[in-house]
Amino acid sequence: MAKIAFILAAFVAVALAEPPKAVPIVEYTNQRTDDGQYDLKYVSGDGTIVTSKGVLKPTADGKDNVLVYTGSYQYTAPDGAPVSLSYVADVDGFRVSGTHVPQAPLA
Template sequence: MKVSLRSLSQAIVILALLIAVGAVPLPQEPLQAGIIPVLQRTEVRDEAGQFSLSYLSGDGTTLNEQGALKPTADGTDNVLVKQGSFSYTSPEGIPISLTYVADELGFRPEGAHLPVAPVVPPINF
């Protein structure tokens, strides 16, 4: 059997390409933590933008939030104010629960895990 130099060089090039392709590492699937399912979810919205949202996930995380329109102080417009709560378990196993209001006075969270500012005694002049 006679092999031409051209077919031999083509075979070598093809073999080299196959070796090169085989040496390239294949992308690995990213490592993913377990997927946490959403067990319950409700969401209601109206045309004005007011809403109610809640969910419960498989790891016990909960969220409840409501948004309602409130007239501005001068009565010429409305703003969306929110109130809600969420709870979850921290990586250290500590239950975390937070409630909040967000309105014209700002964002006001409350929760046992939040730091509390020290009480400043009144200054008497």
């Protein structure tokens, strides 16, 4: 009997749960080139801002190109704290910094 009551309560909870609210995109730009470079930005109605850019850079020997990715995002956490993060991905690897990213101690 308890099992049936639990299952019934679970169904009621799911039925009464509020569906997630759609957040509108209030600004959107996306520019791309034939060689793979791009520049993307969007801003949503809740204040979230996302940027991403891919730029071709010549390799050290000049014989080839590498696509360097840079970007950032920022939003407001549920507790009201602003959160921001920036990143770079290139031949030296992926590097990230942000308000909530722990910093390595100085050696």
